[in-house]
């Protein structure tokens with residue numbers, strides 16, 4: 001396989017300038033670990049403080065910019081992402097390991113997110129004139145309720161969707177008149193930098209948007225701790241989310257978390273079994289299972305349990321696992337060596353706790369040295385760790401349920417609550433499930449992974465905290481409400 005371009009100019013973007021740092025790092029291609037994708041600058045706390053101060057100063061101007069100006073900036077960013085989805089998709093596939101079609105689709109979605117919030121800046125953005133006008137209970141007094149920008153927003157993101165997750169935080173933050181300091185995950189600096197490079201040419205005032213690449217412990221923590229960061233939007237693991245929540249909450253800044261999932265796909269006896277297997281394969285294994293919305297628990301009604309497992313096993317056997325850029329590959333590598341080792345350790349845990357092995361779970365060798373593994377399927381009991389803890393890799397388990405009621409109880413028997421799906425032809429059960437699954441998103445006869453860009457995204461219980469992301473509901477987090485009284 002021929003190696004692609006090495007990105008060597010991957011620097012911080014602080015106060016409208018590209019800056020080097022005292023230390024550097026590299027990102028490598030998980031499909032071919034001999035290929036360096038980027039050499040990047042690693043920021044420290046001093047640079048983080050400079051970026052945060054620049055964002056604070058820029059806020060004074062940007063928060064009073066016109067809705068049209070904000071819309072123009074976001075529209076321009078969205079248009080470039082859409083126009084360059086192929087070359088940026090290639091970068092994403094090389095740095096994170098998603099297959100090329102998955103990566104191109106993610107970049108396109110990031111473009112659509114910016115386009116959506118370009119419209120939102122005018123339709124419902126802070127300062128766009130929306131809000132409520134009410135009569136007071138007192139004679140002659142008028143009230144209006146309006147939204148204003150919050151201030152400096154810290155954006156901390158994971159590696160698994162390095163274009164679209166930053167997009168769905170940065171776009172609404174800017175649309176509503178906030179300034180931004182963005183810290184991407186360490187595995188994917190070039191994707192964060194490529195997005196920042198597009199934003200840097202969109203005619204924003206210096207300091208309105210800043211990029212800091214570096215460690216969570218130093219740079220992420222600087223955003224969490226700084227009294228100048230007014231709102232912090234974090235997507236990542238539940239454990240880090242908990243730390244962020246405690247620290248940001250304690251200093252009374254706004255905080256929004258999107259953390260892990262242990263999502264269920266329920267398959268009832270009356271389901272179209274081929275469609276259900278399709279939903280399971282897509283939801284549990286595509287993007288190597290590295291999606292917070294992945295269906296890692298397949299809860300199947302006894303009457304179709306064995307038939308479902310047999311069909312799913314057949315499908316898993318037929319999947320092609322390989323280099324993310326190769327045509328016809330269904331599943332790319334997992335993101336790095338540590339994740340591969342963790343996933344294989346989960347296979348060991350599953351075997352040790354007595355789960356019945358159905359398929360896969362082995363490290364694979366390919367023409368290039370990469371982090372490849374076969375998708376794994378086990379039959380588990382509800383108490384097994386593989387049925388309770390987030391794995392974030394291509395491993396799913398099947399749980400048997402006697403009937404719909406037991407399936408729903410199993411679905412809700414988890415500390416997480418991001419999304420849940422059901423495959424059924426019963427309108428009664430579908431409607432009941434939509435109301436009673438304790439999650440933020442439900443899917444009927446659809447995979448749990450794969451969502452739209454213009455509607456709320458997020459979860460309940462251990463999967464999230466604070467207002468939802470995306471769509472019009474994003475205003476809840478990226479604005480603050482002001483109530484004005486006036487004697488008429």
Ligand code: NAD
Nearest residue numbers: 157158159184185216220221236237240258259260261292
């Ligand atoms: P992670 O928690 O290791 O890292 C996420 C981000 O937090 C990174 O940028 C990291 O550098 C930073 N970070 C780490 N320690 C920090 C600290 N002390 N202070 C501030 N920032 C810190 O998560 P990950 O491994 O990158 O991503 C995988 C996790 O993300 C999974 O648990 C997955 O479920 C979750 N995720 C959730 C959603 C969702 O919307 N619910 C979406 C995608 C991923």
